[in-house]
Amino acid sequence: MSIAHTCAAGMGGLRAAGDLVARLQMAKGMRLAEAKQAVADALGVGVRDLSDNQAMHELRGERRLGRIYEAEVSYFRDPSPLEAKLNIEQLLGLELNGVRALRERLGG
Amino acid sequence: MTSRVVTRMGDGSLVELTPAEIRAELEAGVEAAVTRFAVEPLAGDELDHLADIFTSPARFVSVAVGDEVVLSQDGTGQPQQGGSVQALYETEQLICQDTVELSNLDYSYPAVKTIAPYEQQTMKEAQERLTIPVHYGAQPDLGRYSRPDGPVGNWSELLPQLRIDEARAAQEEAVELAVADMVHVAEALWEAGADGIDFDTAGAAGDADFLAALRAVEHLRRRHPDMGIMVGMASEVVLGTHGQLEHGGVRLAGLKPEGQLRVVQAAGATIFGPAVTVNTGKTVAWNTARALTLCKPCMAAAKIPVHMNVGMGVGGVPMSAFAPVDAVSRVSRACVDVLRLDGL
16 A cells, blocks of 8 residues: 555655655644755755656765665665765754764764 | 446445446535535535546556655554564665654554563664654554553443443543653654654544543653654544543544644644545545545644545545555545645
């Protein structure tokens, strides 16, 4: 069922920019249009590009925001999830709770 | 001879109807909501659009490019995927949802309270493994506090015996216990790094169950202004198992989706998820039209994102463990196109 909903109506998560829009919704209670515009502005793209996986895969790689992996390509230079989330924090102006927990463990 | 269109019943079984019959199903679903719940009907152009969706011969339909919405989830992962964190990671990489939700198979806050440290460990590992938001969720599950499972009186037994005062007292006692447990677990998982907390199927055990969730939200919001909190409902009307409980001066028993949204919003939640249960004896078209009619008033009243519940047996999706993709995709598109939701 998740797959059907994802294909029918989902923004594509890490495949595109759905996770970024989702973060603004959950962190700031932003309505969809506002959250999409905020992410688009932060990335310097149009709102429609946010669900375009072709455009987003390249952009996420350049901005080091994390992306999905394809089996026949090496991604060893890509950021780790925590590193990607540090970059997402900067992009969206948020403190991600998972990163906050890491900072606490590091004594920061 | 008029061609027939493949469509589904609310239990997922396949039926073939003419376009005129499907249109009649949609109109009947709207009427069912209007009559029972005194809400406004869908507009004519909205019904026309639903008819286009449900009379399409396509196996799969989707929203227009650019109209995609955020997908949140309850309980991500299947046993076939191996361990919890691996399941979340696979969902991120292979299914490409926008968020995932770590949860326990016993999807219940009173149950999870006893193993919170282990859930914290798993959340920490999930945060290291995934890039997308990882939420934590469970149900208020108020019934778990009643005997024989819990310490308070069993209102399901007391009510048929007309021991109303005792039943109400038991529920009020259970609410206090439930709030403490939900706050304890939510704070534990937030400390471990969860990107959000989900109180799912709020109101499943009636108005006391809903009140427990609302109080937990208030308590958490006071202590954690930045915590993302999602409240998903159990059904389209809050049952008055207690009957006299209020929150913020609003009686909870009998609240419909718009009323539910208003109290959830006022309590301080970040995202609201209405749920409309499916009648398995009616078509998916009927069920979807009814669900949209009931939830449409939420959108004008919402100041927070609305993520309609479209899982098994809610929102129009068939009550089936293996919901057919033709039905699920139609529900998805119908909800997004007509309601202009913030998510599913």
